[in-house]
Amino acid sequence: MASIDAVSLTVLLGAVLVLAGILSSLIAMRFGAPLLFIFLIIGIAAGEQGIGGIKFNDVSTAYAVGIVALALILFDGGLRTRMTTFRSVLGPAGLLATIGVLITATIVMPVASYMLGLGWIESLLIGAVIASTDAAAVFFLLHAGGLRLRPRVGATLEVESSTNDPFAIFLTIMLVEILVKGGGGTASWLKVAGELSIEFVLGGVIGVVGGRLIVWVLNRLDLPQGLHAPFVATGALVVFGVTDLLHGSGYLAAYAAGLVVGNRPTRAHNTVITFMDAVTWLAQIVMFVILGLLVWPGRLPETLLASAVIAVTLMFVARPAAVFLCLQPFRFSWREKVFVSWVGLRGAVGIFLASIPLLVSMPKATIYFDVAFVVVLVSLLVQGWSLTFAANRLGVSLPRIDTAPRRVELDLPGQLEQELVGYAVTPNSLFRRQGLIPSWAKLMLVVRDERVHSVEEAGPIREQDYVYFLAPPEKAQALDRFFVNAPAPASPDSRLLGDFYVPGDATLAALAEIYGVDVPSDERNMTLADFFASQIDHPVENDRVHLGSIELIADRVTDGRVITVGLDLVDPEAKEGELTRAQRVNKAVDDVLRQLGFKH
Template structure:
């Protein structure tokens, strides 16, 4: 019975620790503290050096839980990644995820060698352990601090964070193998890398396609689609690892394949994985905190702080600037990308590998990684929002998303039912706007179900359900949030080819002779972008209007407030002159007349 009681006690204590971590996240969100730091501290307090006095040194269990958690985190990240959004930044992201990780490790190694009194191989292992960024930490802090990164910067960080973990893991494993066996040629390392990368990509691609086929063809009972996809991800990860391929790369690519294909129960899969990933992170962070011994940290804390500062202020910035040199990033974007190289649980997880294989100085690697993560979260985490605003690479997230309900429709994959509460200040209620690819289907009012015709006019407090493609459902949000007041467009931008987004299509048709229908003539240019774009408008977005092209030049409150006009080239009918061109022509005519006199 004593053994049964010990098992029950372990379950109770584990559940209490996880619950404490979840509840403490409310304080972290309130005061901006990184959640990872909260969970690590809870694990430390519960450990043998804290008031909890829990004796825990099971590195194998920690590695197992960490592997599963990291696989789920990468799979979830891939599932939410739209390939169209990262396609334009794929090259710089891959360079950062490979060359950037290697450069970071190489630059950090000399400082680690002299600060920690290690040989060159051991110091390079320290650099490899802390070289990769943590996607979960970066984007959790971005969202909790109310930031919306500029598209190119956000997509680059997203793709880099998702793809640099496999390379850092490969680099760490190769160095651990070299230290353990004492010999490994450069050719062997290169062949190992190619094998893991190529096989991982192949397994991830075909594994993701097989999961999509099975998900759409097999008639699973309601509620089992999400667990099926989650276990499928773990099968892909485990199978890749057994084949000596990169399981982390495979599971990330599989997530991208599944997330960018039409599948059944897509929204329930995403929701389930969010919860599973969140729980896995909590358990992993608490276990990593339990492994930390504050009394052991005393001897290495000062050298570890020096390594952390060199990593953040020297190694990461140099690697980013070198890797992004061939690409068109301005200096503000490069500085911000360098500063957002947050270290998280991945670094501590990698540091547990030397402990697992029993390397000498293994606890030193672990302690250094722990100190680096703490300093990174404290210094970079709390300054992320001020840095983003100071460098003008992010805009405040002014609106909160509406409460969206998504329902899958059995028998087809092209449409789903999306529901929203109608708010009095929403774009839908105030202007009656709805995108052309969505279709209002039913309205719930005072617990009565009505058709859109029966419910006309729609009133605040109603719930409206629309048919929309699953991949575009999130784009409906902007029509049902409270409209932000539009700022006045910059008068210096407005000329013959720049107009305010509040002008109507009818006014534009009268000036430029384009043809618009009577109904569309009442729309403003900002409305026209909202109705016909698949996504929220961004600077540079284009829409054709008869023979001219409208170009979004400035965005305010999530809407277009300055529109550029690209007119057709016609030799017989010259395009209207800009104000500057007209002024120059008048000055030339005046000079001619004066000279003639």
């Protein structure tokens, strides 16, 4: 009976800790506190040296939980990344996720060696452990802070934080192997480079194949209702496990599989998204709390000064150097580079990687763990809480008029192309004020006074109605902007497309594809910002240039470069009243937002 009671007590304590983590998210959202910091503090408080007094030193269990959690988090990151977004920032994000991690670890190395008295490879291991940015921390703080970043900046940060973990994990494991088995000569490093290449190729290939298999099963097999989402989550872990057994990068495979599944039409798409959202939240909470339980606060002062110096070096030297070097070939302004440098948030991945030396019982293993823990806390407290301030001061955020409206999505069995999407009609929404709605969204039902009406029965839409549209699943989220309850601008420009803008780094080819305008082949890859610069020496706000039948209006200009562009589609030869404003934008407006990388 005693053993049964012990198991029951363990389950109870674990459930209470997870429940505390879930409820603490309300505090984090209310005060903008870094969520990871809250979870770690709960774990520390519950630990052997905290008020909970729980004795936990099972590094193997923590490592296993971390593997599962990271695989699910990376899969979910891929699931939510649009392929167009991924392709548009693959160059800068890819360099940051690989070369950037190596540069960061290398710069940290001499500082760690001097402050901790470690050898060069041991010091490089310190750098590798803390070199990658944390996707969970980046996503949460950007969303909790209410930030709407310039499209390319936001996309670069999201893709980099989702893809740099595989490189950091591989580098850490290779350095641990060299330290445990000996070596470190030229032959060893050449072997590391060769194995790294193989791991990345295997991870990418198996991830894509695994993602397609998941899509095939979802769409071809008639799974019982409610099992689609668990199947996808389990499939992600299978892809990770198979890749890892074949000595590929399981983490890269998980992200690639999510990217494939998220960009293909599937059954129960919205159910899968909702389920994965809950699963990744739970995975983060469990992982962070367990890592917090492993921390011994009484041991931290031994390396506190060295850890603080390493954290400052990381934030103010190593990360900025990596960002400025990796983004040099791309057209990022210095303000954007500074902001990307500041969003080098460290999180659970660093602490998780620091547990590997503990797992293999390396000498001085506790040093890696303690340093990583302090660096993560400093990063979250200093960078995490100042994220919104930095974005506003550097001018890389766009105005956010309001939070997204509550959206209801209903799958329609028997087909994959359409779903029902519902919203409440608010007085200050674009749909209510101007009647704007994309052509691919067809109004089907109106709920008024707790009764369901057809479109014909309902007549004109009123405030407080609930409207349901038939729309493609991949475009459903784009409808949110039409139902945000935001006041109309004080002095709107009647020649702009309502409240819609596109980023200056959108290409002429993208506009040509959508609107059918002719663009010379040698200018198709030119961005709108570069096109403005070629037409006007020093563009300022409200400058206008023509591109075929489209008039481009410089909306926001920073340091002489056009950042956001308004579009005017009015045909100068059209008769007054021939086309309504809603008709002019009806067909193309959301395709512009989606294909040109607009984030809302």
